[in-house]
């Protein structure tokens with residue numbers, strides 16, 4: 001057996017720890033292991049090379065992905081995937097580990113339908129994959145956001161300002177929900193919870209009338225332009241308001257210990273599953289137990305929305 005590993009889609013802290021675990025567990029089991037650079041593009045362009053255990057030395061603590069990554073729209077085409085599969089077969093490789101988000105899962109599903117043995121590992125800061133409690137990178141991005149919000153709290157409170165803070169997550173509100181809870185935000189606005197602008201304005205106005213010196217509002221990306229929103233908040237509530245879009249800083253940095261451990265467990269498990277003959281599946285963690293499910297099931301299952309945590313953080317604000 002020969003196993004190849006790639007990272008695809010947006011990078012996430014902890015991907016290197018997952019790559020390391022795949023490489024080291026494969027070698028531990030006397031399996032030849034290959035690195036694919038630049039995601040699915042690297043499969044198509046033949047950026048594939050055999051690696052030894054030193055390839056993943058000194059990477060467990062590094063953010064980003066040493067394999068680099070890409071989003072390849074053309075991978076939807078069967079003819080493009082055929083080039084990828086042929087490149088792998090020419091090297092005698094029939095097993096692949098894909099580390100990425102749901103877009104990468106779709107490509108992996110097609111490859112498995114077309115004969116490759118594929119296991120996926122959830123690597124994305126968004127935590128937007130079903131049937132796993134956590135994705136690799138979420139905890140680190142969360143910590144980055146909370147560090148930034150703590151700093152924004154200092155300046156908002158010094159100036160008696162309202163701070164609107166936009167965080168990533170694509171269409172998933174978990175980064176906003178957890179960051180808002182961890183930083184004691186006055187309001188958490190996400191797609192899942194729904195956005196009622198008038199209610200938000202009234203809540204903030206009431207906060208101000210009740211004598212709150214400042215307010216922190218965490219809002220998921222892709223909901224509203226927060227620069228425009230901050231003008232409206234200022235006009236309606238009288239709160240001087242400043243918008244902050246945290247942006248790509250959320251994707252970088254040294255992975256937290258939690259992400260490194262999660263990535264190590266998932267990477268090792270992916271190889272164990274391939275050895276057992278499991279394919280077309282993805283790894284998850286549910287209640288601190290590693291699980292695996294069919295890729296197509298994960299793609300169609302609605303994600304768990306933690307309504308209880310929304311209610312709790314509303315009570316505590």
Ligand code: F6P
Nearest residue numbers: 010101124125126168169170251
């Ligand atoms: O999926 C990770 C993520 O950072 C999302 O949170 C964000 O919406 C998106 O990627 C940004 O994508 P890109 O790197 O293509 O700009």
